[in-house]
Structures are given as structure tokens and as C-alpha cells.
Amino acid sequence: MNDDTDRPRGNGYHQGPVVLRRRQVPTETTDSRLLSSKYSSEWLHQDPWRVMRIQSEFVEGFGALAELGPAVSVFGSARSAPGSEEYALAEQVGRALVEAGYAVITGGGPGVMEAANKGACEADGVSVGLGIELPFEQGMNRWVDIGVNFRYFFARKTMFVKYAEGFIVLPGGFGTLDELFEALTLVQTRKVSSFPLVLIGREYWSGLIDWLRSTMLESGKISPADVELLQLVDTPAEAVEAIRRGPAAAVEREAQQATAEDASDGE
Numbered sequence: 001m002n003d004d005t006d007r008p009r010g011n012g013y014h015q016g017p018v019v020l021r022r023r024q025v026p027t028e029t030t031d032s033r034l035l036s037s038k039y040s041s042e043w044l045h046q047d048p049w050r051v052m053r054i055q056s057e058f059v060e061g062f063g064a065l066a067e068l069g070p071a072v073s074v075f076g077s078a079r080s081a082p083g084s085e086e087y088a089l090a091e092q093v094g095r096a097l098v099e100a101g102y103a104v105i106t107g108g109g110p111g112v113m114e115a116a117n118k119g120a121c122e123a124d125g126v127s128v129g130l131g132i133e134l135p136f137e138q139g140m141n142r143w144v145d146i147g148v149n150f151r152y153f154f155a156r157k158t159m160f161v162k163y164a165e166g167f168i169v170l171p172g173g174f175g176t177l178d179e180l181f182e183a184l185t186l187v188q189t190r191k192v193s194s195f196p197l198v199l200i201g202r203e204y205w206s207g208l209i210d211w212l213r214s215t216m217l218e219s220g221k222i223s224p225a226d227v228e229l230l231q232l233v234d235t236p237a238e239a240v241e242a243i244r245r246g247p248a249a250a251v252e253r254e255a256q257q258a259t260a261e262d263a264s265d266g267e
């Protein structure tokens with residue numbers, strides 16, 4: 001330390017849990033800034049304030065969904081048009097889930113989301129939309145009965161997993177893959193268990209599964225059991241059955257994994 005400006009003053013200046021020393025010590029206190037009228041609303045866009053908004057998204061989301069009961073999240077393309085095969089498939093999925101006693105959660109947008117909500121709503125079930133603020137947002141689709149709008153993808157993604165017993169995934173693009181792989185990582189790392197991930201549409205998804213086997217697995221980036229975490233089906237009835245079997249299938253898988261690990265330890 002060469003001069004006075006570098007010398008710590010006592011234990012420093014405390015701003016909540018933050019300690020400030022030397023040139024970092026502010027000339028005003030937080031409450032004097034709060035009470036002053038000379039500041040603009042710029043502080044609204046600063047990170048500490050953002051944390052409050054993030055926190056409120058979790059609080060609102062938990063509050064809206066805590067009593068939902070058994071539910072399944074359905075994903076798929078925002079671009080599937082009404083009248084298309086995928087739209088009809090998603091509608092059947094929404095309906096089949098309600099008939100099996102599940103509420104249906106979607107991203108609340110158009111395409112597959114809208115169709116799954118429509119199927120659930122028309123079957124007299126609980127139809128949930130977790131919307132996201134986007135530059136090209138089209139608003140919550142009209143078949144959503146419980147809607148929560150999020151600013152942050154990560155808060156919204158927590159709700160898709162926390163309040164569902166599994167995911168059913170129809171053909172989709174980047175958004176759909178993002179949601180699928182987030183859940184896949186949570187299951188792989190055992191942050192969640194007994195959580196079926198069901199892909200509908202063998203023709204659409206089998207290229208991805210082949211690549212996981214031939215490239216990811218072959219080069220040792222994942223283990224054989226990881227590929228088995230994704231179930232491939234063609235019909236809504238098969239998808240709902242896979243969800244229903246979820247817990248039992250997970251127990252079987254874990255037992256198989258433990259046996260495989262024991263065998264490799266013994267080699």
C-alpha cells in the first residue's frame with residue numbers, strides 16, 4: 001500500500017453482505033439514494049432490482065401451480081398450424097392426458113402448445129399455459145385456463161419440471177429441444193427421478209436418437225443408460241401409458257443400472 005487512498009478504513013464500508021473499501025466506498029448511503037428525488041428510474045434496470053423480479057416470478061409461479069395435482073408438460077413446435085397432422089396429434093395428446101387424470105401444462109403459445117391446451121380444455125380438464133415474454137410474442141392462446149406469464153426462461157423452465165410428472169414432446173425446433181434437454185440433464189444427473197421423457201413421432205425423432213447412439217455414446221460422452229432415458233412412441237395412447245408407467249420404469253432402470261455398475265466394478 002503506497003498512499004492513503006489504498007489504506008483500508010477499519011473493517012470497510014458494509015452494504016448489506018457486501019464490504020467496500022478504499023475507492024469503492026460510496027459517498028451516499030443506499031437509503032439516502034432511495035429517499036432522494038434527484039435520481040431517475042434507472043435503478044429499475046439494475047441487477048439487484050432484477051433479482052427481486054426473478055424472485056417474484058418464482059413466488060407467483062409456485063403460488064399459481066401449487067395445488068394443480070398430477071400434471072404433464074407438453075412441448076412441440078410453435079409453428080404447427082391448425083389443420084396440420086401435428087396440431088391434431090397434440091390435441092389428441094391433451095385430451096388423452098385429461099382422460100387419464102392429468103392436467104396439461106404448455107408454453108401457452110401457438111402451434112402444438114395451443115393444440116394441447118385445446119384438447120385438454122375441450123375434454124374438460126385443467127389447461128395451463130406458462131407464457132414467455134418474447135419480441136414476437138402472440139399472447140397466451142385462448143384455450144389456457146390458468147396462465148402465468150414469465151420474463152425469464154429459467155424461472156419458467158423450473159415450473160415445467162416442478163409441477164409435472166413427465167414430459168411429452170412432439171416434433172419441434174430449438175425451443176422444444178431446449179426444454180427437452182434441460183429435463184434430460186436433470187434426470188441424467190438425478191436432480192429429478194421417476195420423470196419420463198416421451199418423444200412422440202418416431203420418424204421425426206429417430207435421427208436424433210441415432211445420433212445420440214452413434215456419436216455421443218460411441219465417443220463416450222454419455223453412457224448407454226442415458227440414451228434409455230428417452231422413450232420413443234407414435235401415438236397419444238402410448239405416450240400416456242409411458243407417463244403412467246414412469247415411476248415403475250424408473251425403478252427398473254435404476255436396478256438395471258446398479259447391476260451394470262456392479263458388474264463393471266467386478267471386472
Ligand SMILES: C/C(=C\CNc1ncnc2c1ncn2[C@@H]1O[C@H](COP(=O)(O)O)[C@@H](O)[C@H]1O)CO
Pocket residue numbers: 074075076077078079106107108109110113131132134136137138171172173174175176177179
Ligand atoms: C414463433 C411463434 C411464436 C412464439 N411464441 C411462443 N410462445 C410461447 N412459448 C414459445 C413460443 N415460441 C417458442 N416457445 C417455447 O419453445 C417451444 C417451441 O419452440 P420451437 O422452437 O417452435 O420448437 C415451446 O414448447 C415453448 O415453450 C409463432 O411463429
